[in-house]
Amino acid sequence: MLQDFFWTFSALMQSARETSWLDAAMKFFPYVLLLELPLLFMVSLGILRYGLRDRIPNRQHLRFPKVSCIITCYSEGNDVRKTIQSLAYQEYAGVIEILPVVDGALQNADTLKAAHSAADTFGKRKNRQIMVLPKWQRGGRVSALNTGLQFASGEVVLALDGDTSFDNDMIANATAHFDDPDVVGVAGCLRVRNNGRSLAARLQGLEYVLSIGAGKTGLSEFNLVNNISGAFGIFRAAFIRRMGGWDSGTAEDLDMTLRIKQYFGRHKNLRIVFDPHAVGHTDAPATWRGYFQQRLRWDGDLFYVFVRKYRLSFQPRLLGWPTFLFTVLNGLFLQLLMPFVIALYSIALFWVLPAGSALGILAYVYLFYLLGLSFYFGLYLLAVSERPRYDLRYLIYLPLFPLFAYATRVHGAYAILQEILLKSHLDSAMAPWWVLRKTKF
Amino acid sequence: MPIGVLDLGQTPMPSATWQNALVFTSFADLLVAAPEMMGLYVVGGSAQGNAHLLRDWRNSPYWFKPLLFSEAGNDPGFSDGALDFIAAQAVCERTDALRQSLQVDPRTLQFDERLLYFLYLREPHELLPLRDRNSKHLYRYPEAEAIAPEHEDAGHWITSLARRELLQPTTLFDRTRHCRSCSSAHLHYLDVCPQCRSMEIHAGESVHCFTCGHVAPNADFRQEGHLECPQCQTRLRHVGVDYDRPLTRMACATCHHAFIEADVVVRCLDCGVEAAADMLDVREVRGLRLSAYGRAALRAGQLHDSFAALDTANYVVPNYFRLLLDWAITTQNRHKELAFSLVMIEFVNASEVIESHGAARTFLILDELSHRLREMLRTSDLTTRTAETMLWVFLPFSQGAGFAARVEKLLEQATPKNGGVGLRARIRHAESSAGLAPDERAASLMERLQSAGDASDA
Numbered sequence: 001m002l003q004d005f006f007w008t009f010s011a012l013m014q015s016a017r018e019t020s021w022l023d024a025a026m027k028f029f030p031y032v033l034l035l036e037l038p039l040l041f042m043v044s045l046g047i048l049r050y051g052l053r054d055r056i057p058n059r060q061h062l063r064f065p066k067v068s069c070i071i072t073c074y075s076e077g078n079d080v081r082k083t084i085q086s087l088a089y090q091e092y093a094g095v096i097e098i099l100p101v102v103d104g105a106l107q108n109a110d111t112l113k114a115a116h117s118a119a120d121t122f123g124k125r126k127n128r129q130i131m132v133l134p135k136w137q138r139g140g141r142v143s144a145l146n147t148g149l150q151f152a153s154g155e156v157v158l159a160l161d162g163d164t165s166f167d168n169d170m171i172a173n174a175t176a177h178f179d180d181p182d183v184v185g186v187a188g189c190l191r192v193r194n195n196g197r198s199l200a201a202r203l204q205g206l207e208y209v210l211s212i213g214a215g216k217t218g219l220s221e222f223n224l225v226n227n228i229s230g231a232f233g234i235f236r237a238a239f240i241r242r243m244g245g246w247d248s249g250t251a252e253d254l255d256m257t258l259r260i261k262q263y264f265g266r267h268k269n270l271r272i273v274f275d276p277h278a279v280g281h282t283d284a285p286a287t288w289r290g291y292f293q294q295r296l297r298w299d300g301d302l303f304y305v306f307v308r309k310y311r312l313s314f315q316p317r318l319l320g321w322p323t324f325l326f327t328v329l330n331g332l333f334l335q336l337l338m339p340f341v342i343a344l345y346s347i348a349l350f351w352v353l354p355a356g357s358a359l360g361i362l363a364y365v366y367l368f369y370l371l372g373l374s375f376y377f378g379l380y381l382l383a384v385s386e387r388p389r390y391d392l393r394y395l396i397y398l399p400l401f402p403l404f405a406y407a408t409r410v411h412g413a414y415a416i417l418q419e420i421l422l423k424s425h426l427d428s429a430m431a432p433w434w435v436l437r438k439t440k441f
Numbered sequence: 442m443p444i445g446v447l448d449l450g451q452t453p454m455p456s457a458t459w460q461n462a463l464v465f466t467s468f469a470d471l472l473v474a475a476p477e478m479m480g481l482y483v484v485g486g487s488a489q490g491n492a493h494l495l496r497d498w499r500n501s502p503y504w505f506k507p508l509l510f511s512e513a514g515n516d517p518g519f520s521d522g523a524l525d526f527i528a529a530q531a532v533c534e535r536t537d538a539l540r541q542s543l544q545v546d547p548r549t550l551q552f553d554e555r556l557l558y559f560l561y562l563r564e565p566h567e568l569l570p571l572r573d574r575n576s577k578h579l580y581r582y583p584e585a586e587a588i589a590p591e592h593e594d595a596g597h598w599i600t601s602l603a604r605r606e607l608l609q610p611t612t613l614f615d616r617t618r619h620c621r622s623c624s625s626a627h628l629h630y631l632d633v634c635p636q637c638r639s640m641e642i643h644a645g646e647s648v649h650c651f652t653c654g655h656v657a658p659n660a661d662f663r664q665e666g667h668l669e670c671p672q673c674q675t676r677l678r679h680v681g682v683d684y685d686r687p688l689t690r691m692a693c694a695t696c697h698h699a700f701i702e703a704d705v706v707v708r709c710l711d712c713g714v715e716a717a718a719d720m721l722d723v724r725e726v727r728g729l730r731l732s733a734y735g736r737a738a739l740r741a742g743q744l745h746d747s748f749a750a751l752d753t754a755n756y757v758v759p760n761y762f763r764l765l766l767d768w769a770i771t772t773q774n775r776h777k778e779l780a781f782s783l784v785m786i787e788f789v790n791a792s793e794v795i796e797s798h799g800a801a802r803t804f805l806i807l808d809e810l811s812h813r814l815r816e817m818l819r820t821s822d823l824t825t826r827t828a829e830t831m832l833w834v835f836l837p838f839s840q841g842a843g844f845a846a847r848v849e850k851l852l853e854q855a856t857p858k859n860g861g862v863g864l865r866a867r868i869r870h871a872e873s874s875a876g877l878a879p880d881e882r883a884a885s886l887m888e889r890l891q892s893a894g895d896a897s898d899a
Contacts, residue, residue, distance in 0.1 A: 131700060131702075132701065133688060136687065137649070137685040137686065139649045139651075139685055139687055142654035146649070146654055146655060147687055150657065151699050151700070151701075245655065245656075248650075248652060248654030434651070438651035438682075438683065440652065
């Protein structure tokens with residue numbers, strides 16, 4: 001087997017040297033290259049453009065709109081204090097209204113208490129208003145966000161998680177984009193706060209850096225931001241009010257992003273911006289078990305939103321051509337189909353070839369990925385990162401990342417399958433079952 | 442000095458009931474007669490009538506003297522109590538003794554001094570607050586008010602005395618909140634809109650539609666007798682199945698601000714000023730007692746003469762003292778068995794001590810010293826002060842040397858532990874047993890002691 005492994009691997013390397021890289025790779029992974037390489041190329045181009053763009057340093061604010069921060073709180077307990085504190089201590093001259101919505105305030109009495117004490121401590125600061133909203137009935141994230149929206153009086157609304165805290169220039173950076181009247185949403189840059197806890201958290205930290213910090217920066221240059229994270233989304237309040245607020249069901253963040261994008265076909269100037277320097281720090285699951293459980297929900301929800309809920313919305317007329325093409329490519333093919341391709345390809349490889357040869361091929365693919373990844377990471381450090389020194393510590397974990405991504409993809413196939421067969425979105429921690437069963441999809 | 446009795450009963454008691462007492466049947470008669478007496482014992486009369494009597498008494502030249510009643514039924518309260526005649530006499534005697542020990546003329550006192558004096562004579566009496574809805578501060582001190590001259594604000598003086606630590610707080614009765622503008626405690630509390638301060642606020646429930654996730658006030662959902670979601674038009678039939686009520690929200694009818702908790706503002710009923718609830722002046726209503734400083738201030742005549750503290754230890758005025766000493770010397774010449782000693786204590790660094798500790802503290806040190814001194818003296822011993830800092834002790838049938846040594850020790854103990862200048866004294870003593878000059882007189886003996894050098898025995 002070992003002999004097979006080395007033979008296959010060296011043969012592939014040999015062929016790579018004789019022909020072009022592209023040729024060689026095409027033999028084994030046509031789908032990957034057809035779909036993923038152009039995307040990677042485009043994102044890299046976007047990052048490069050971001051890095052090279054003439055950015056006016058210390059851009060002066062034209063105005064300081066009132067900002068309302070809706071924080072959905074559950075069982076975070078004292079962590080809510082950190083979130084409220086980091087918002088109250090923002091370096092921002094305008095008014096910041098902080099609305100911690102404690103969903104199920106009876107069950108989450110600790111969180112309610114912590115929110116009240118934080119309100120007493122930080123609410124007296126100038127231009128900071130804190131109003132704790134105890135939602136006695138648990139009704140899920142959507143109901144919490146919509147409740148918050150009822151009370152929000154700011155021009156800009158932030159939808160935030162109770163376990164996420166923020167850099168003190170976050171609001172100043174995020175609101176600056178709203179000077180442009182065409183900007184309706186800003187996606188914030190999430191980092192993993194507890195990345196030192198375990199290897200799982202460290203690799204998720206790296207994944208956030210690559211897919212959010214780097215990926216969305218590149219996409220934003222082409223107005224193609226795929227998702228405004230639920231833990232950290234910034235919106236023009238009037239716009240989402242007109243849309244009727246958040247819609248019921250799970251994955252309300254992706255749902256909201258897609259619904260905003262449905263205006264792009266008719267209003268071609270509208271934009272969703274990603275700001276890599278509006279930074280929030282959130283807690284990621286520290287165990288592998290927790291990680292895969294979270295992905296089970298996320299990947300399942302992709303199918304729920306893209307296929308069950310919005311399959312009829314995939315029209316260039318609604319989304320505009322660029323967004324339509326991107327969503328079909330990225331959402332339908334890369335995120336929903338690719339996990340199955342990868343899983344089936346792997347199984348076929350081991351079915352057809354001796355184990356050694358199969359591993360040899362995978363090792364070759366791994367090397368190919370690692371190379372691309374290193375380039376991508378380096379580009380991010382140079383062009384985007386606001387704390388490059390800090391991000392450099394992820395470097396030694398880079399060789400592990402392709403394996404991590406591979407496992408995530410294969411698991412994703414399982415998650416999507418479960419959603420297709422079992423409608424797992426109806427059994428989500430995001431809302432109680434008696435609320436979810438009333439939804440239309 | 443006798444005790445006065447005011448018999449207001451329907452049928453006056455036979456005057457033989459009141460031994461050694463001046464009996465009157467009306468207060469007017471008493472005031473006209475204006476006799477010297479230790480206090481007044483009132484028999485009979487209604488509580489209401491006696492309340493007037495109490496007020497008149499405190500306004501009379503007798504204001505500081507005890508006014509006692511025969512029964513609890515006719516005691517209007519805040520008097521010196523309801524006691525039987527014997528006990529009342531004892532109270533009056535005790536008060537009079539305290540009055541005599543103090544070299545203070547009650548007629549010359551200012552109001553704040555009057556209050557201290559009043560309490561001093563009744564130690565350890567406490568001024569108690571009375572809840573009164575008509576009072577601006579909700580509580581008042583009736584005893585203090587009774588002895589206050591007209592147009593004087595007793596409450597103001599009491600606050601000032603307590604702040605100067607001349608009165609010492611005791612039991613906490615209540616905590617009151619006062620307007621910062623006029624200090625009235627007549628306030629009322631109002632919940633208002635936190636944004637525009639309007640009173641027009643109303644509570645209303647919210648509805649959360651499960652079907653589309655819309656959350657809005659109940660009124661938005663109400664459609665001709667049923668609930669319907671304004672966003673997705675779903676008819677909401679069953680709470681918990683189709684919808685829930687996540688929270689109760691307050692809405693302002695003036696500015697349309699939505700909120701959860703109303704702000705509370707306080708409006709003063711007297712001056713109309715509005716304030717936030719946490720911006721009120723919080724005061725404690727406590728019982729008040731004369732403090733050590735108050736006692737000191739009173740004895741020192743407002744801290745002028747700190748050394749007056751020493752005058753409570755078997756004190757006689759200097760002339761009497763000299764007379765007595767003369768008599769003792771003459772008697773001793775004839776009857777050698779009448780031995781006596783004379784001790785002189787001169788505080789040599791008085792001004793230094795006052796400078797270091799302040800008059801009040803010095804008074805306390807001396808007060809403590811005089812207290813100890815009193816314990817050392819026998820009832821037959823006498824003291825006087827010829828100069829501010831010069832104390833003389835006359836000790837019949839005892840040795841001056843031992844006494845002087847004990848005083849020396851006392852002085853060491855009286856030195857404040859926390860540093861500062863300690864009290865130093867020059868102590869000299871003379872014994873009759875050591876033999877006196879044939880023509881010795883009190884003046885010459887005292888002069889000899891005063892001018893004696895460091896040799897302790899003159």
